[in-house]
Structure formats: C-alpha cells, structure tokens
Amino acid sequence: MKKALVAYFSASGTTAKAAKALAQAAGAELYEIRPAVPYTRADLNWMDKNSRSSVEMGDKSSRPALADMDAPVADHDVIFLGFPVWWYVAPTIINTFLEGYDFTGKTIVLFATSGGSGLGKSAAGLKASAPGAKILDGRMLNGRLSEAELKAWVEGLKL
Template identity: 60%
Template sequence: MSNILVAYFSASGVTARAANALAEAADADLYEILPAVPYTDADLDWTNKKSRSSVEMNDPTARPALAGELPDLTWYDTIFLGFPIWWYTAPSIIKTFLEAGDFSGKKIALFATSGGSGLGHTDRDLQSVCPGAVIQNGKLLNGSQDVESLASWAKRT
C-alpha cells in the first residue's frame, strides 16, 4: 500500500483514464468514487435544466449518495482527487466524498478533465466542505497529457 491515493469520479471514462495513468505514474493506490445510482446519458444532459446533473449542480446542498465504502484514509498523506468539471466546478458527488471521510491533515491535490472550462476556484469551493485538509488546485487535463507529464506533476506535488 502506498501513502498516496488517487481518488476519482468519472462520468464518461475520461477522468478514469487520467486517474489510472496518474496512479501508475505516482505508484499510488486507486479508488473510484461511484454514485449509489449511476448516471445515465439523460442524467448528464447539461442542456436540460431538469436533468439530474443540472438539478444537483443548481442545489448547493445536493449530496448524491456514494456506492460502497471509502478506503481507510489513515494510511494516506497525499490524495489526488480527480473529476470532470461540471458547471465550472466539481460535481456534487465530490462534496459527498469529502464530507464522508476524515481528511484532517491530508494534502489534497485536485485534477480535473474538461473540454473548455478551468479549475477556477474549485479549491476554495471544496475547502469549505473539508476544512481539516489542505486543498490545492492541480492540473486541468484536456486529453493531451501523457503519463510522463502526470508523473512529473505527481512528484512535485
């Protein structure tokens, strides 16, 4: 077991590919954040204001339930937390994940996948739900990053 964890949520597989490459490059353990109710294509239709993802992202109190249990976080010093950018920030399920565990004293480095928007102030958005951790924005991946780039970033973080 490593003292580094790569935890990620992936709706379409893009973030999963980045997380797998990062975990391999950083010699880290890997944990997939899964929703109790998987997202369908209709749920992810950001053009539909009544789609599940749109409703969740418009409700700051939304906390989609997680499937399964969290890993034992006591072993980890550094956690790379990955997700797709939804509405210029992390999906609500990331807040569920952060509120479900004890991240006190942990360093959490964010990485995200996006077709256009950046990480913005996501670190500040998430710090409010996870005050015991040190959260920092990391890398925005748009599909052009390779394993070597991820590895060098992981080693500097």
C-alpha cells in the same frame, strides 16, 4: 512523496482514464468514487435544466449518495482527487465524498477533465467539505499525457 491515493469520480470514462494514468505515474493506489445511482446519458444532459446533473449543480446543498464508503483515505497522506468539471466547479458528489471521511492533516491535490473549462473555483467550493485538509489546485489532465509528464508534475509538487 508520502503515501498517495488517487480517488476519482468519472461520469463518462474520461476522468477514469486520467486517474488511471496518474495512479500509474505516481505509484499510487486507485479508488473510484461511485454514485449509489449511476448517471445515465440523460442525467448528464447539461442543456436540460431538469436533468439530474443540472438539478444537483443548481442546489449547493445537494449530496448525491455514494455506492460505498470503502475509500482507504486513512491509509494515505496525499489524496489526488479527480473529477469532471461541471458548471465550472466540482460535481456535488465530490462534496459527498469529502464529507464522508476525515481528511484532517491530509493534502488533497485536485485534478480534473473538461471539454472546455479549467478548475474554476473548485478548490474554494470544496474547502468547507474537508476541514483540516490542505486543498491544492492541481491541474487539468485533458488529452493524452505521457507517464513522464505526469511523473514530472507529481514530483514538482514536492509533497
């Protein structure tokens, strides 16, 4: 496989665990996408229409600020991009991340965690934010996946 980066956003720690396991299995560098203003428990209350996450997800133009722009994207050919599924798509901070770097000629493989939904229309919702990149629907990485399972998935992508 080409040189890979696992970049991820994790609001509660679940996606972070999956990303770390994937990076280990793929022999990839790991990078955490962090918001400039961390999300609080109240911010993540999807049942509150006025919570920060609800407001952001209700506005397709929302682009939460990033804590830094230090992702080593230029050094990698394949980017595994992970996030929790919010409202059946990627959180808008993922659009912020994609729009902050040049992904031309790179392959982006999505992975996500969720309490009950799949990747939904995540890839379609991210394509405009990474022109020139090939975005692949990856898979859900819920629960405990063995290193062997993750290696088999990565190798099966034939990147």
